[in-house]
Amino acid sequence: MNTTEQHPADTPRPAPGGRPNTPAALDIRNLRMRLPHTARPVLDGVDLTVGAGETVALVGESGSGKTLTSRTVLRLLPAGTTTEGTVHVAGDDVLTMNARQLRHLRTRTAAMIFQDPRAAINPLRRIGDFLTESVRLNKIMTPAAAQARAGELLEAVGLTTEVPRRYPGQLSGGMLQRVMIAAALMGDPTLLLADEPTTALDVTTQAEVVALLGDLRARFGTGLLFVTHDLGLAAAISDRVYVMYAGRIAETGPAASVFARPRHPYTKALLDSTPGLDAPPGRLVAIDGQPPDLRREPTGCPFAPRCAHATELCTTETPRSMPARGEPAHTAACHHSDRLEGTPGDA
Amino acid sequence: MPEPLLEVRGLCRTFGDVRAVDDVTFTLPDGGSLGIVGESGSGKTTTARIVVGLDRADAGHVRVRGQDRTTQPRGRAERLARARQIQMVFQDPYLSLDPRTSVEAVLRETLELHRPGTDPAPRIRELLDQVGLGTRAADALPRELSGGQRQRVAIARALAVEPAVLVLDEAVAALDVSVQAQILNLLADIRDATGVGYLFITHDLGVVRCVTDDVIVMRRGRIVESGRTADVLALPNHAYTRLLMDSVPRPGWDPHAIGAARRALRNDDTPA
Numbered sequence: 001m002n003t004t005e006q007h008p009a010d011t012p013r014p015a016p017g018g019r020p021n022t023p024a025a026l027d028i029r030n031l032r033m034r035l036p037h038t039a040r041p042v043l044d045g046v047d048l049t050v051g052a053g054e055t056v057a058l059v060g061e062s063g064s065g066k067t068l069t070s071r072t073v074l075r076l077l078p079a080g081t082t083t084e085g086t087v088h089v090a091g092d093d094v095l096t097m098n099a100r101q102l103r104h105l106r107t108r109t110a111a112m113i114f115q116d117p118r119a120a121i122n123p124l125r126r127i128g129d130f131l132t133e134s135v136r137l138n139k140i141m142t143p144a145a146a147q148a149r150a151g152e153l154l155e156a157v158g159l160t161t162e163v164p165r166r167y168p169g170q171l172s173g174g175m176l177q178r179v180m181i182a183a184a185l186m187g188d189p190t191l192l193l194a195d196e197p198t199t200a201l202d203v204t205t206q207a208e209v210v211a212l213l214g215d216l217r218a219r220f221g222t223g224l225l226f227v228t229h230d231l232g233l234a235a236a237i238s239d240r241v242y243v244m245y246a247g248r249i250a251e252t253g254p255a256a257s258v259f260a261r262p263r264h265p266y267t268k269a270l271l272d273s274t275p276g277l278d279a280p281p282g283r284l285v286a287i288d289g290q291p292p293d294l295r296r297e298p299t300g301c302p303f304a305p306r307c308a309h310a311t312e313l314c315t316t317e318t319p320r321s322m323p324a325r326g327e328p329a330h331t332a333a334c335h336h337s338d339r340l341e342g343t344p345g346d347a
Numbered sequence: 348m349p350e351p352l353l354e355v356r357g358l359c360r361t362f363g364d365v366r367a368v369d370d371v372t373f374t375l376p377d378g379g380s381l382g383i384v385g386e387s388g389s390g391k392t393t394t395a396r397i398v399v400g401l402d403r404a405d406a407g408h409v410r411v412r413g414q415d416r417t418t419q420p421r422g423r424a425e426r427l428a429r430a431r432q433i434q435m436v437f438q439d440p441y442l443s444l445d446p447r448t449s450v451e452a453v454l455r456e457t458l459e460l461h462r463p464g465t466d467p468a469p470r471i472r473e474l475l476d477q478v479g480l481g482t483r484a485a486d487a488l489p490r491e492l493s494g495g496q497r498q499r500v501a502i503a504r505a506l507a508v509e510p511a512v513l514v515l516d517e518a519v520a521a522l523d524v525s526v527q528a529q530i531l532n533l534l535a536d537i538r539d540a541t542g543v544g545y546l547f548i549t550h551d552l553g554v555v556r557c558v559t560d561d562v563i564v565m566r567r568g569r570i571v572e573s574g575r576t577a578d579v580l581a582l583p584n585h586a587y588t589r590l591l592m593d594s595v596p597r598p599g600w601d602p603h604a605i606g607a608a609r610r611a612l613r614n615d616d617t618p619a
Binding site for chain 2: 207208211230231232256259270276277283
């Protein structure tokens with residue numbers, strides 16, 4: 001690992017939009033998606049950007065649409081899906097790409113790291129084959145160049161040069177996830193999509209993988225979309241956060257301000273229901289009820305049935321995203337944002 | 348001195364060359380809640396499985412109210428009696444329920460096995476009520492239920508025979524935080540109402556803080572620290588406990604320092 005790196009708290013983080021004159025690594029505008037046999041869209045007007053070299057967390061519970069959003073970026077969609085809106089990766093619209101452009105996107109421009117490395121690696125092939133397969137098959141590099149690049153990346157993720165000769169079964173989960181990260185960086189992507197990349201790992205291993213992703217972002221300038229259900233993790237690692245509920249962005253803003261002063265009751269409820277080490281002891285504040293299912297079309301705010309602040313307005317009119325006073329980058333889709341006290345969540 | 352509810356003494360279990368559980372000793376008082384914390388490979392799950400009786404120990408004892416349960420049970424009656432002492436709730440509610448058996452049938456099967464000749468219906472209603480499931484859920488198959496509802500069914504099934512001890516192996520780890528909070532609150536209510544003791548196996552220190560009175564921290568088969576949960580989390584003595592606590596992500600978190608501490612701890616280890 002590169003020990004000359006400053007640690008992330010000292011590194012200035014790029015503002016939303018990232019470096020000037022570079023197209024955003026990812027720019028999703030008004031994405032709506034419907035699956036067959038559902039009453040409501042699974043994604044309903046999602047707007048999300050990841051600037052060049054920026055780390056963005058997408059937080060939500062099961063069924064919120066966070067994984068679907070990240071998979072849409074590689075156009076890995078379930079059969080029968082209809083989409084509206086645009087998804088630009090490094091300036092190109094993913095939803096209108098032809099097969100050749102799509103292959104280029106998936107091998108070069110963007111890469112994905114999945115939750116379970118064991119499910120994403122062929123157990124019968126050596127690590128070295130796995131790392132170089134994509135760039136060799138797509139004739140991006142010569143076999144020799146691919147091997148050299150693989151060696152360089154394995155070193156960058158803290159693995160030794162004998163790893164390419166090993167089989168996946170001979171490595172631990174943390175080591176395999178490092179291999180996955182190295183594989184994702186082989187094509188030198190502009191955008192890295194990480195879908196719960198540390199959920200299957202032990203907490204101390206999680207810290208090492210997160211530190212590694214931070215170093216690599218600084219070193220290679222890769223934009224990172226980090227999909228997670230863990231609010232604490234999102235707060236710890238990201239520049240900006242999006243909180244999703246029922247296929248919509250409930251709240252977004254700089255990580256520090258979203259967690260210190262949540263403006264959507266759902267974000268606040270999530271923070272309150274997490275059993276943290278600093279939270280007040282005793283009973284947790286659980287969120288009653290269930291997220292809305294896909295069989296019914298909700299009217300108004302999808303969180304209203306579970307929300308303590310809900311009024312009649314919430315059940316009739318869908319709230320639009322509104323910025324906080326004095327903080328244009330921090331927006332929430334709630335009619336009653338101003339009624340939420342500025343109680344710190346988990347600071 | 349009265350016998351403790353659960354007493355585990357000198358428990359050992361090896362798999363080949365690996366000492367998965369190495370001289371583990373703890374007690375759980377009546378109505379108490381004890382957390383076992385550790386990472387994968389720490390031996391926490393193997394300990395739990397031996398306590399429940401799903402695995403055997405090479406050495407050591409597991410006693411419930413003074414009664415040894417380490418030896419082979421003699422016959423069906425003794426096996427059932429042991430099952431009534433300790434019940435288990437597993438991590439994944441999608442795997443721990445039979446997909447073809449309705450909620451009511453799951454509970455009826457358990458009750459008819461352990462209490463033959465009694466009408467199970469009133470107890471089934473009571474159990475569903477206790478875990479916050481309506482009678483409407485009684486006819487549902489597992490696939491018609493959410494993850495949180497399934498875990499409520501698994502808890503109801505474990506409580507059906509009124510066990511003295513409930514072993515919960517990462518029982519909330521697979522749930523969304525909002526649902527996890529509902530289940531943790533439910534478990535606290537059940538302990539207050541029934542006086543059942545909990546052995547709570549988890550990797551999550553936030554969960555330990557929330558639902559346990561005492562905690563033991565395991566690493567590589569051994570207990571490295573134990574005490575009152577509040578004391579251990581306020582002033583951890585062992586470097587490994589501190590590492591686990593520092594590893595919980597929060598704002599201002601420094602993953603690089605954790606990586607360095609982890610490597611330092613590994614280098615300190617005497618060769619196994």
